[in-house]
Amino acid sequence: MPERTELRLTPQRGAVLEVLKAADDHPTAAEVYERVRVAAPGIGSATVYRALALLVSTGHALELSLGDGTAARYDANTSRHDHAVCERCGRAVDIDQPVPDGMVAEIARRSGFTITGYDLQFRGLCPECQSGGAGQGPGRRQ
Amino acid sequence: MPERTELRLTPQRGAVLEVLKAADDHPTAAEVYERVRVAAPGIGSATVYRALALLVSTGHALELSLGDGTAARYDANTSRHDHAVCERCGRAVDIDQPVPDGMVAEIARRSGFTITGYDLQFRGLCPECQSGGAGQGPGRRQ
DNA sequence: CGTGATACTGATACTCGTTCTCAACGATTG
DNA sequence: CAATCGTTGAGAACGAGTATCAGTATCACG
Incomplete structure (x- = not known):
């Protein structure tokens, strides 16, 4: 997996990014999933995790481990x-x-x-x- | 569960503490478990987790979340x-x-x-x- | 438009670290 | 010795996250 050759902005990914940009708190992946389901009802959790990982790897979001042993949180402020x-x-x-x-x-x-x-x-x-x-x-x- | 009324230093707990004090790295709970099994062969993982939590809550050890998304690590340096x-x-x-x-x-x-x-x-x-x-x-x- | 290649999707099974449950055990007290 | 109660080990359960896989959408090209 050397370099992304192509990368589509699908409705699901757009929805995840929107949720992240609209959030002023720092939602966990599970919270992002919940919120995204409003805009994209059929979306699966795997897709949300994949989208989050993609956004992080392309620098559009930050993954935070807040050191309290709980789930990772995401932040659109990069x-x-x-x-x-x-x-x-x-x-x-x-x-x-x-x-x-x-x-x-x-x-x-x-x-x-x-x-x-x-x-x-x-x-x-x-x-x-x-x-x-x-x-x-x-x-x-x- | 207001305050610990009693607290026994059982062989298992002693073994966990020994492992922690002897470690100069920062072992995860799983690594502590592995090492403890040498001194206390029949010990169960639940007991190790319980002992670690106890040591942390009594101030004899520190639990570290090194923020890399991996398992918690333990440190006898308090x-x-x-x-x-x-x-x-x-x-x-x-x-x-x-x-x-x-x-x-x-x-x-x-x-x-x-x-x-x-x-x-x-x-x-x-x-x-x-x-x-x-x-x-x-x-x-x- | 048809065709094939390939990115993407959702469902689901799975892994892994950790906690919970519970019956059995063992130390302490009377 | 009996009652009590903290502790134990086994294993089930849990939650977060990942892998797998068959089906779908999109693209490039003829």
Whole structure:
């Protein structure tokens, strides 16, 4: 599978892309599937997964692993940015502040790695959940 | 299930903890299972998962999602640190340099989140894979 | 228009990591 | 010794994602 020779923008793929562009949250593949079924009722989940993978590989979408052990999320914003994830409600918002270059260089020097990128997720409580209710906070990892 | 009332250090749990402490890599649950079977031959995978969850919840181990979509990894080093993951061989090494406090504060201010922590993984090539061979690099995410 | 090549589709079976269920086991207490 | 209750191992169940496959749509060309 060296290079895509051809690539059609089928109705299904268009629908997936529309859903992704219309979403201001960061839907999982399953959520994308649900929403796409409104515009393309007969669509199968495999097709959604394939379309998402295609969009990611062609740079039209980003696949996010928000490090909470749950399913991958997708984002039509393809510029470099990170996320803050609410530990209570799972909502993710964009963070546009990059890690300082000096820090990356220092880490490359110390570890011997060639650093090609990084994934950074902040954890905490979103404004709604801070005020919202006093429910129990699950608390995960580190 | 408010608080652990009792907690036995059973041979199985001890074996899991030993494996974790002896590991200088960051084994997945499946790898822990394999290694534990040497010391505790009849052990079941469910027991290993339970022991790992227990160790994590009592602060004796850390569960890592290295953001590459693969299985969770475990680490007996419970102090705050991040990881650099090799994109070719999957190896993870520890990174001890924290994100500057000012950056975290700035992000909390801008997003309105109460930040309780973060997960940071650097991606790149480890020293071995840089020199090692010219194989094909997979290339994932962002 | 017909024909063949090939990309794409949806259904479904499957894999894999992880969790759940449950009967049996074992340690502790009275 | 009996009752209790946390723990165990086997295996079923689960959810996300992938592979397979037969059928369909689209394209290039004569």
